Amino acid sequence: MVPNLDKLIGISTYCTKTEGTGGKIKSSPEQFFVSEILRDKVLDKISSSGSYAIYKLKKQGIDTNHALSDIFTKYGLRLKALGLKDANATTEQYVCDMTTGRSADTLITNRYTLEKIGLVQKPLTKKDMVGNHFKIKIENADFVKVAQFTDHDKILNFFGYQRFGSKRPVSHIIGKAILQKNFDYAVETLLSFTSEYDLVHNNKVREMLKDKSNYAKVFDQVPPQMDIERIVLSEMISHDNPLKALRAIPIQLRRFFVEAFQSFVYNQTMSRAYEFGENMIQPQQGDVCFDKDDNLGRYENDPKQRLAIPLVGYSYSKKNRFDSFISQILVEQQITPKEFFVKEMQEASTEGGFRQAIISCNDFAIKEPYVEFTLSRGSYATTLLREIIKPSDPIAAGF
Structure with missing residues (x-):
């Protein structure tokens, strides 16, 4: 069970x-260590000349999005991460400046250090990272x-608890509301969804936020760590426009909500296919697979190929052996693939894709x-x- x-x-x-x-x-961040691994050919391209600066970001007690936001606010550097890392961990990751020109050598704060390691001709992308090494107590x-x-x-390569908000698994519910263009419900859920795992004070504030007439009265009681809620609340108090309030959230988080619902559908697909007895380890004729270089293609009886499972988006194709599970889940969730394109919030739309099964x-x-x-x-x-x-x-x- x-x-x-x-x-x-x-x-x-x-x-x-x-x-x-x-x-x-995770009793303390020092007990959960993770460091990114870049492809060798990418490391070889980092040198003292190039257009874009590459940094190593070492952090503890702050997540990647908040660290990058802080760096931009304080130092004006607009950096892009290859992967998101938790707050409750000690992490090392590579970040790339997305603009040519100004750069810094080393920045040190109490929660992170940013160290310039060189320059590259083209900005790094997610594909330049092979994986992560972990040491966990x-x-x-x-x-x-x-x-x-x-x-x-x-x-099975399930999306983990963090994808949905561990103590308050709500990101996918907000994402689904955005896809259904139910922006009122997305705001309501973001502000007032309570969880038995959340802090007592947070739940108390959220209970009060279930009544829209309390928004202005409760605003000062919303703790600083609920920064996204404060952004949305401020917009709702000023304009009472849920779509505008949602669009005040940083773009990567808007996308994150929609992708969290996509991840929920994927997790359900994996669970049901496994319980039904589908072979999830060996790819079969007609399957989509990743090759040794992470390129997608059809199954070719190559032992280095790895089975890929669809991530639903507006370009989803039913031509795969997992469609019976995916289609059933979408019916239950009252969502169609086309709805992953949101006309009113195009920047949060997702085409879909594939994820390694194992x-x-x-x-x-x-x-x-x-x-x-x-x-x-x-x-x-x-x-x-x-x-x-x-x-x-x-x-x-x-x-």
């Missing part, structure tokens, strides 16, 4: 049979059972009380750890 939180984000199964080790992660785990865990190459996990090692491993780009360490620990209460276990 999976925890209720898993079901809320579309995960209804485990894909390993081992007994859970129990234990807790699991407190109070049964490490005998951890040692018995050998199925790290058979784990996590590519390398260098798995146990150095009690730590586990270390390398995952391919876009895969979640918490998805792998979920299969090892099998927590009855993911939030209490640090997820």
Whole structure:
């Protein structure tokens, strides 16, 4: 039986049979370390000459979006990350200046450092990153059972809890409301959706925000860490226009909400296909696959190809063996692929795409009380750890 939180984000199964080790992660950011790995050919292109600056961003206690926003506000550098990293972790990642011209050498604050490592001719893209290396402490785990865990190459590549807002799994619900052009409900959900896992004060504020007439009265009680809520609330107090309020949110977050709903459909697709008995590990004739260089193509009986599962968007094609699951889920959710194009918010629209079905996990090692491993780009360490620990209460276990 999976925890209720898993079901809320579309995960209804485990894909390993081992007994859970129990234990807790992320008691402090130092216990969860992650560093990005760039392709060798990209590292070779970083030099002392070029148009775009490349930096290494090391941070702790702040997520990537907030760190980049802070850097832009304080130093005027508009940087782009290849991947998003959690606040409750110690992380190292590469970021690229999107404009030619001004750059900085080293910036140091109490939560992050930004160190210039060189220049490139073209800005980096997500494809330039191979994956991430993790070193994670699991407190109070049964490490005998951890040692018995050998199925790290058979784990479904679910989107993890962070994709939806761990303590308040709401991002996909907001995204769905945007797709259905129900902007009133998107704002209402963003401001007032409560969760049993959230802080008592936050829930108290959100309860008051269920009544629109309270917006102005409650504004000063909204804590600073609820910065997105403050932006939306301020707009609603000024204009009472939900679409305008949503468009005041940074563009990457607007996209994130829609992509979170796409991720929810994907998680449900994976769960149902696995439970139905579909082979998720070996690709078959007619499947879409990634090759060794992460390029998409049809199955060619190449052992290095990896099965790809559709991410629904406005260009979704039904020609795949997972369509019966995807179409059923979309009917249940009362959404059509065409609705992933939002005329009123085109910048949040998504064409769709594909995601690797199984996590590519390398260098798995146990150095009690730590586990270390390398995952391919876009895969979640918490998805792998979920299969090892099998927590009855993911939030209490640090997820």
